[in-house]
Amino acid sequence: MLPDDIERDILINAPVERVWAVLTEPAFLGRWFGNGDPVKVELHPDGLLLFDHGVHGAIPARIQTVDPPHTFSWRWSQGAAGEEPTDANATLVTFTLAWDESAGGTRLTMVESGFTRLGLPADEAADRHRANSRNWSGKLDQLREQCEQPAA
Amino acid sequence: MTGANGRELAPEDVLLALADPVRRRIMATLVRDGEATSTSLAAPLPVTRQAVAKHLAVLERAGLVRGRRSGREVRYAADLQPLRHATRWLDTLAEQWEGRLLAIKALAEQDAEPRGDETDGP
Secondary structure, eight states: OOSSSEEEEEESOOHHHHHHHHHHHHHHHHHSSSSSSSOOOSTTTOOOEEEEOOOOOEEOOOOOOOEETTTTEEEESSSSSOOOOOOTEEEEEEEEEEEEETTEEEEEEEEOOOOOGOOHHHHHHHHHEEEEEEEETTTTHHHHHHSOOOOO | BBOOTBOOOOOOHHHHHSSSHHHHHHHHHHHOOOOOOHHHHHSSSOOHHHHHHHHHHHHHTTSEEEEEEETTEEEEEEOHHHHHHHHHHHHHHHHHHHHHHHHHHHHHHTTOOOOOOOOOOO
């Protein structure tokens, strides 16, 4: 899979509220992401979330959406460590939590989007996103497959 | 990995270069047919030769094509190495997310008592 978005989901045998706590509380955040120490979180829109990426340095993320216990999202730079997210360097990470009645657990979905807009100035990025968001998915994969077939 | 101008190439340069449908068609044609000129590339496309030349310049900066002067024209060929590099980069990011989601699952499923002592929210 190589779309513009990275999407992953997982079924968790715990209530939605519990998964929300693991996602957003400093002590938990530091254990599933980072070096184990509590992560600095300002849990509100535009709040700062500071991830320790070890050898890559600290990555400041800006929280976009806090809608407990359903949606949590942040933007972060794909560029150099320490860089604040901007329209030209950032991808958006969105977690969605939903109770799955049939499975009896919480379905946690993570989408990181915006890879094909990296490097574009803000206005171009917005244009590109509109033009591209419908048709990009899978295109690079197709292209790679085409490219890697031996010439006919 | 470095590009044609010696600058360090980032995976996003490759993704950005391939975010355009015309450039994807140019790449597909170059891979299928081998070398081509901007004139021959423009023929089946709904854009001018000048526009194709600009697209080729973007692809060349991303390291995806190489131009070679042949008499009065420049012949372009595809280089797929940067594409594999970008693919690996995204694959690595996706694997990292898989690891993180598994860690979230493990934390949420262990000792699943509600915690009433955390007051970090607004």
